[in-house]
Amino acid sequence: MKQWPLVVIGFLLIAGWPLVVHDVFLQRVGALVLLAAISASAWNLLGGYAGQVSVGHAVYFGAGAYASLGVYTELGWPPIAGAPVGVLVSMGISALVGTPTFRLRGHYFSMATIAAAELFRILAANWPLLGAAVGLMGPPVPRSVADLSFISPIPYHYLFLAVLVVLLGLTWLMQRSRMGYYLAAIRGGDRAARSLGVPVLRYKLYALLLSAGFTSIAGSLYAVMVGFIDPDSALGILISVKMLIVAALGGAGTLFGPLVGAIILIPLEETTNAMFGGGGSGITFIVYGAIILLVARFQPGGVAAFWAVVTDRVSAGRRAPAVPGSSRVS
Amino acid sequence: MILLQVVVSGLLMGSVYALFSSGLTLIWGMMNVVNFAHGDFVMLAMYAAFFAFTLLKLGPIFFIPGAAALLFVLGVVVYLGLVRHVAKGPMLAQILGTFGLALVLRYAAFWAFTANFVSLPDNLVGGTFDIGGLRVEASRLLAGVLALVITLSMHLVLTRTALGSRLLAVAEDRNAAMLMGIRPDRMQAIAWGIGAASTGVAGALIALFFYISPTVGESLSLIAFVVVCLGGFGSVPGALIAGLGIGVIEALSAYLIGAVYQDVVVYALFLGVLWVRPQGLLGTN
Amino acid sequence: MFLEARGIVKAFGAFRAVDGADLDVAEGEIVGLIGPNGAGKSTFFNCLSGDSEPTAGTIRFLGQGVTKGSPEAHARLGMARTFQMPVTFEDMTVVENVMVGAFLRHPHRAGAIRKAEQVLDFTGLAHLASSPARSLGTPGRKRLEIARALATEPRLLLLDEALAGLTPAEVRLAIELVRRIQGLGITIVIVEHIMEVILSLAERAVVFHQGKVIAQGAPRAVVDDPAVIAAYLGHHMKRVRM
Numbered sequence: 001m002k003q004w005p006l007v008v009i010g011f012l013l014i015a016g017w018p019l020v021v022h023d024v025f026l027q028r029v030g031a032l033v034l035l036a037a038i039s040a041s042a043w044n045l046l047g048g049y050a051g052q053v054s055v056g057h058a059v060y061f062g063a064g065a066y067a068s069l070g071v072y073t074e075l076g077w078p079p080i081a082g083a084p085v086g087v088l089v090s091m092g093i094s095a096l097v098g099t100p101t102f103r104l105r106g107h108y109f110s111m112a113t114i115a116a117a118e119l120f121r122i123l124a125a126n127w128p129l130l131g132a133a134v135g136l137m138g139p140p141v142p143r144s145v146a147d148l149s150f151i152s153p154i155p156y157h158y159l160f161l162a163v164l165v166v167l168l169g170l171t172w173l174m175q176r177s178r179m180g181y182y183l184a185a186i187r188g189g190d191r192a193a194r195s196l197g198v199p200v201l202r203y204k205l206y207a208l209l210l211s212a213g214f215t216s217i218a219g220s221l222y223a224v225m226v227g228f229i230d231p232d233s234a235l236g237i238l239i240s241v242k243m244l245i246v247a248a249l250g251g252a253g254t255l256f257g258p259l260v261g262a263i264i265l266i267p268l269e270e271t272t273n274a275m276f277g278g279g280g281s282g283i284t285f286i287v288y289g290a291i292i293l294l295v296a297r298f299q300p301g302g303v304a305a306f307w308a309v310v311t312d313r314v315s316a317g318r319r320a321p322a323v324p325g326s327s328r329v330s
Numbered sequence: 331m332i333l334l335q336v337v338v339s340g341l342l343m344g345s346v347y348a349l350f351s352s353g354l355t356l357i358w359g360m361m362n363v364v365n366f367a368h369g370d371f372v373m374l375a376m377y378a379a380f381f382a383f384t385l386l387k388l389g390p391i392f393f394i395p396g397a398a399a400l401l402f403v404l405g406v407v408v409y410l411g412l413v414r415h416v417a418k419g420p421m422l423a424q425i426l427g428t429f430g431l432a433l434v435l436r437y438a439a440f441w442a443f444t445a446n447f448v449s450l451p452d453n454l455v456g457g458t459f460d461i462g463g464l465r466v467e468a469s470r471l472l473a474g475v476l477a478l479v480i481t482l483s484m485h486l487v488l489t490r491t492a493l494g495s496r497l498l499a500v501a502e503d504r505n506a507a508m509l510m511g512i513r514p515d516r517m518q519a520i521a522w523g524i525g526a527a528s529t530g531v532a533g534a535l536i537a538l539f540f541y542i543s544p545t546v547g548e549s550l551s552l553i554a555f556v557v558v559c560l561g562g563f564g565s566v567p568g569a570l571i572a573g574l575g576i577g578v579i580e581a582l583s584a585y586l587i588g589a590v591y592q593d594v595v596v597y598a599l600f601l602g603v604l605w606v607r608p609q610g611l612l613g614t615n
Numbered sequence: 616m617f618l619e620a621r622g623i624v625k626a627f628g629a630f631r632a633v634d635g636a637d638l639d640v641a642e643g644e645i646v647g648l649i650g651p652n653g654a655g656k657s658t659f660f661n662c663l664s665g666d667s668e669p670t671a672g673t674i675r676f677l678g679q680g681v682t683k684g685s686p687e688a689h690a691r692l693g694m695a696r697t698f699q700m701p702v703t704f705e706d707m708t709v710v711e712n713v714m715v716g717a718f719l720r721h722p723h724r725a726g727a728i729r730k731a732e733q734v735l736d737f738t739g740l741a742h743l744a745s746s747p748a749r750s751l752g753t754p755g756r757k758r759l760e761i762a763r764a765l766a767t768e769p770r771l772l773l774l775d776e777a778l779a780g781l782t783p784a785e786v787r788l789a790i791e792l793v794r795r796i797q798g799l800g801i802t803i804v805i806v807e808h809i810m811e812v813i814l815s816l817a818e819r820a821v822v823f824h825q826g827k828v829i830a831q832g833a834p835r836a837v838v839d840d841p842a843v844i845a846a847y848l849g850h851h852m853k854r855v856r857m
Contacts, residue, residue: 053425100605106421107364111555112604115597118552122594178718178727181707185715188704195664195698197690197719197767237548241429248426253706282440289433292426296416300423 007256015161018154025274028153033266034160035221040246040258041167042214047244048252049171049180050207051187052102055240056113059097059120060090060212062235064219066124069136069229074129078146079138083220090216091209093120098208102201105190117240125231135230138223148224156225163221164259167214172255174210183207187253215243238285245292251304260303265291335464336585337578342466342474344577346532349477350550351557351569352484353528359564360501360521363417363424367408367432369551371526374435375401375533376542377443383450390455390538394476398530405526409519432551439544447541455538473535480531481573484524485566497521501564549593556600616675617642617802618663618771623672625658632658633669634826640771645793645803647817647834651847652808654823657699657775660806664696664773665689676771690719695769699776699806701756703748703763710735710744712759716766730766738762738792754785761792765801772796774805778812790816810838822846 017030039061047053067086068079101112124130142149150156174180182203185193190200223229233239250261269284276283299306354368365371375397382393408431416427455469488494499507500517507514540546557576561568576596583595618640625633633655640646648656662669665686674682676692684692695716704712710731717730735741740762743755751759757777764772778789786809793816797803807813813820813834820834824846830837837843 047422051421053422055425055429101601104604104608107362107425108559108604108608110425111364111559112601115552115556115600119594119597119601122590126590176724178722178724181711181715181718181727184707184711185704188706189702191666191686192698192702192704193715194686195666195690195696196716196763197687198715199687241433244426244429248422252422282437285433285437286441289430289435289437291430293412293430293434296419296423296427296430297412300416300419300426 010256018157024153025270027157029267029270031153031156031160031225032270033262034157034164035218035225036242036246036266037259037262038160038164038167038221039215039218040243040250040262041164041171042211042218043243044211044247044252044254044258045171045174045214046204046207046211048247048254048257049175049183049187050204051183051253052204052207053110053244054113054211055110055237055244056115056117057211057215057243058235058237058239059093059117060215061219061222061239061243062120062124062229062231063090063093064216064221065223065229065234066130066136066219067216068220068223069138069227070130072138073131073136078144078148079224080146080148080220082223083217086216086220087213090212094208094212095205098205099201102204102208114237114240117235117237121231121235121237124235131230133231135228135233136223138227140227149227156221160221163217168255168259170210175255179203179206184253242288245288248292248300249295249302251302251307254302254304257302257304264303331463332585333582336581338464338466339470340578340581341574342470342577343581344574345474345477345481346535346573347553347557347577348570348573349481349535350529350532351554351561351573352481352566353525353532354554355558355561355564355566355569356484356488356497356521356528357525358558360497360518361413361417363413364428364555365413365525366425366428366551367435367547368525368529368554369549370432370435370439370547371401371404371529372533372536372550373439373542373544373547374404375530376537376540376546377439378530379534379537380448380450380542383454390472390534394531394534397534398527401530401533402523402527405522405524406519408526409522413522414515414518432547436544436547443544445544447543449541450537467539469538473538477532477535478570480528481566481570484528485570488566493520552593553596556596559600560603616640617677618804619675620659620663621673623659623662623674624670625655625662625667626670631670631826633662635672636823636826636828638663638821638828640802640804642770642802643797643800644819645797645805645817647813647820648804648806648823649808649810649813649820649837650823654846655826656806656823658826659823660696660773660775660804663804664694666696690767690769693768693770694773695764695767695771696773697757697760697764697775697777699779701753701760703751703756703759705747705749708745708747709740709751709759712748713740713762713766716763719767730768734762734766737795738765753780754782754789757781757789758792761796765796769801771802771804774803774807776806776808778807778809786812814838 018027021027043054043057064083064086067089068082071077071082071085072079097116101109104112125133130136139147139149182198185196185198186200186203194200219234246261246265247258249264250259251257268287272284272287295302350368350372354365357363357365378397378400379393382388382396388396412427412431416423455472457468459466459468459471488497496512497517497520499510499512500514504514553576557569557572561572579599580592580596584592616639620636620638623633623636624631636659648660650656661667663674665681665684665688668683673680676694679692681689681692704715713731713734714727717727721727721730735744738758738761740758748759761777778786781789790812793803805817817834819831820837821831822829822837822843829842829846830840
């Protein structure tokens with residue numbers, strides 16, 4: 001609660017960013033930060049709050065991306081009209097994949113999600129309807145505003161910001177509701193949670209459906225903005241890994257962790273890409289790998305846990321008797 | 331006859347899968363931690379073999395044990411520097427730790443060696459045997475047989491030696507092992523060393539007949555997961571049987587429905603088995 | 616009958632950990648399950664709570680068959696439990712832990728907070744409400760588990776060695792808490808291998824040995840039963856020989 005002023009200032013900074021900076025590169029980075037924050041926040045619903053570490057969320061991202069450009073190539077609709085289709089497909093896949101995999105615990109679950117995602121990537125790479133290995137293209141020239149094809153990153157910035165605000169708003173409500181507590185209990189231990197009447201499987205599935213739906217929206221938004229997708233850029237394992245890293249760096253299972261992670265990582269990625277050109281993606285992932293390795297080694301709670309330690313220390317210094325507060329950002 | 335040919339080549343490849351998967355299953359059995367960088371360890375060993383030959387003119391007799399020694403050291407270093415610490419933390423940290431390592435290794439290789447495929451000369455272990463009409467390349471035969479022998483010796487070391495019983499004691503019950511005067515930390519470091527050394531040998535063997543690229547580790551990691559899950563976590567004989575089985579299934583599906591779908595079949599099988607038996611095909615409990 | 620278990624068998628392969636055990640519990644009483652280690656009392660207990668399904672036999676609670684029910688269904692019916700090794704939700708504060716239990720009957724946040732605070736007052740944890748659960752020691756965790764279970768508003772509370780590992784002073788506090796819980800009208804089944812606890816707390820003791828109930832009745836009378844003495848002595852002698 002004491003952090004509300006900070007949240008308002010952060011929101012104003014993010015909302016004002018593209019108006020303050022005039023450099024298109026920096027404006028684009030801003031939009032990409034928000035997009036990464038959307039997908040990592042979506043991953044966070046399942047991986048962070050419920051503690052089910054999926055390394056296969058590229059499936060849902062890809063479903064959204066392919067649905068968007070798919071409705072354009074097949075039906076001639078504006079790509080964004082594919083977003084609801086992607087959400088439906090993602091929820092279908094998650095119900096299909098989730099119900100059986102949720103019986104698996106811990107590492108088993110993570111491995112199963114990787115295998116499932118790779119399976120879908122290979123299938124997409126060989127399915128002519130989805131453009132096989134070549135992928136799909138969006139409208140080369142915008143036919144109307146509905147195609148959401150803009151040269152300036154600014155419209156994307158506000159579109160993404162709106163989606164992120166909705167997602168984080170829902171997450172905030174969820175976190176304070178019974179579902180938030182139930183997911184935290186599931187993260188703490190299935191057995192104890194069930195003994196308290198938590199229907200564990202059902203709540204894991206709720207978390208997955210929400211998570212998959214929003215990840216799919218992120219995929220659609222990506223396809224709309226970039227206008228081109230192929231199996232690697234929409235379904236590759238690195239897509240899944242990026243969500244995980246962004247969320248974990250900021251703080252998995254916290255409201256603003258994924259956004260903070262995106263604010264740190266995306267500018268870094270875009271800068272290395274700009275500096276090293278095409279080969280930069282290699283360096284980006286060395287940096288990504290090193291960062292999560294160090295986070296795991298030294299502060300598994302990410303920036304959020306670090307922040308909690310700092311604020312606790314500050315407030316402990318101010319108040320005479322040290323009362324450890326909640327470690328969660330809320 | 332062609333089918334038999336396919337099965338034999340599948341068995342030879344499967345034997346190498348069994349070798350590096352045994353390393354993964356050993357690590358898992360010791361401390362319930364998955365090494366997501368396992369396939370990338372194999373990739374490093376492949377490059378080590380390649381450069382040992384091209385730069386130092388060392389033949390297989392040198393670079394196979396050399397790669398094993400190198401990877402042993404890497405395994406111990408990774409355990410001491412990373413795994414020992416993340417193993418105490420939450421599950422997310424365990425996954426992130428070795429996943430981060432995998433990314434660093436994979437893309438450092440990408441950056442240092444470029445994305446271009448390289449390979450050792452075909453004639454390094456040259457020739458083709460004709461056994462009753464079955465044609466088997468000498469390099470694959472060597473790899474398959476040597477991998478089988480080493481996997482079996484690993485099993486013997488674990489079940490028949492003092493080191494093996496100390497390792498198993500720690501896997502069984504860390505605290506009880508400590509009371510018996512065993513230092514669990516040292517045993518786990520050794521398990522990581524052996525586990526990584528198995529990827530060292532496997533990588534050097536695969537390099538004899540397979541192209542080398544920075545991203546080859548990704549699918550090898552998945553194969554190792556599949557083998558370990560099917561064979562039962564912690565079981566070397568299980569990994570051997572599952573490894574051979576996956577090798578054959580992969581070769582058959584590549585032959586019958588096409589090479590691009592061989593992984594699809596393996597992953598689908600893996601998911602199917604996990605759904606029916608979360609403890610693996612050959613695992614208990 | 617309030618709780619009724621008939622002919623419960625739980626087999627692991629060829630080994631029958633519980634081998635035809637019966638138990639009747641009347642509303643409002645405190646029943647102690649005792650027996651040497653490995654007697655099958657914890658396994659039997661897990662069958663009662665729905666954590667594991669018995670191989671054979673039936674369990675009825677409040678007149679309903681609950682033999683195959685899941686733990687969450689048991690909780691909804693009014694059965695709550697604690698664990699031998701406390702499983703608190705480490706990332707959450709004490710009050711948040713209790714709220715998880717409270718949400719079962721109070722789906723809205725405000726109601727759950729009220730319920731949790733009330734339970735924390737009752738269990739004497741109110742001063743720790745906003746501490747992280749991971750900062751508690753063993754006695755605190757055991758107490759928190761009981762608080763969490765009470766927040767589900769159970770009619771039957773199953774305590775699995777809730778007092779093991781406590782100092783004598785802590786045991787006295789815990790016994791006092793269990794008595795007050797009974798005062799709320801909650802029936803209690805407690806697994807315990809510390810005989811003194813059963814003697815001072817339970818109105819009735821049920822003795823397990825090799826998966827069977829070998830004696831039951833008033834705790835004082837039960838401990839003098841020759842069959843019980845033989846079971847415990849036999850166990851101790853085995854331990855000595857080892």
